[in-house]
Amino acid sequence: MADLPDYVLDPNAVLKDENSSWRHGAPPDYTKTTTHEANSLPFLVENLVKNWEIEASFKTKLSDWRTIDEKVYTFSLNGGEKRTGHHMLEVGTYNALLSASQYYDPVKNDFDESHKSFKQMMPTFAWEVLEVYSGPPVVVFKWRHWGEMKNDYTGYNNSGEKVTVQAHGDPIDIQGLIVAKVNEKLQIENIDVWYDPMEMFNQIGKKNGCPFVKTT
Template structure:
């Protein structure tokens, strides 16, 4: 009996040691597994990049947009869940695409391989996005808007003035890395008039109605081994946005209008500029094939002395 007890004790001891070794090995593997980049765990991670060069001279302030997001979002994703991680990634990517002017400062993408496409059309490079802007990358020519007649600065001013806050959230995630497919929502309230140049080079407008602009779409993100974005393919109907902006259609804006800083909306955080430089800024940045009338009208329409750096812009192409 004593011998049997000894055998059992030795067997249990050996098994316990093996199990402990397995646990320690698994723990070691878990500890050695690289952590996710900070732009997956913090929606504002890239705003801490002090060495980056920022559009308009300083970091944007997303405080009010994040507040609107928290108060009016549909979903509450658990921290660290796949939808939460994807949401944080896209929000950081949107900040970089909208406000970082140098490719070498973008951390969320694979800088050598990155591309973007809309609705199955030709892929655009990161250089195109840096030059033309995110709104111009996703919006086709129409009676409401034209990338040909609105440069990067004018396009951002147009939409950020109209909707001082434009929040973004992930609704559903359909697949995990390395190919992440998800449905998203982008929304805000039309606080100021919509004014832009359309496909005919005409300046058009729609009066502010203070109603919600709420759009949805689907995106597939291809990620590399470092969890950086290689390609984004997005599907959504731009006309679904414009039909909410101008339910009765747009009208021609017969006279160029100059806009004071007060007209930009109380929720915009602005960077001061000398008003005398506005015309030259637009003229230098505007597309070469833009006609003289459009250039002068765009310059006259720039806000005097200020340029918005608050709020989330359109996250696809160019996320709170």
């Protein structure tokens, strides 16, 4: 195991990259919540993806991302258009993973607005690997993202209207699949996320049917 890169052995590996350019001037505060057996395949996969998400959300230079093969890296949602790392740097991880709806539109919310909308609503949005179905070079696994709607949701929808949903305090729990190709260094070459983007919003607006309020 000594020859494996640190970003698959340590979920906080990239947080120690002091010389990288960070979006808010310093690494974010992340804590580990997994219980996978040390050095097992789920353990390695979970650490890789957690470190990738940290870099995608908070490192402002693609050349600083250690978890990807910068020359070939692409990202796609539900088998759609393959996007480069530069696209994700521009729009943010939330916008790359969401589609236009009555609640939200990635085109009408920039990187900072997207993070403000969801991180204020759910201060903690934990992530874990549930099952791994195949190992390198093509890694297929089931994942879970969950948190609690502690504060109101606010964002701009596909009509350009500002949407507000009152916090209900209940859990938000979404699941999906990821198919990722990695190289011999276990760097991600391409990653395809599969899930229903509306699942989160259906849970956000579950009280009283669809209790959103539009404001200008």
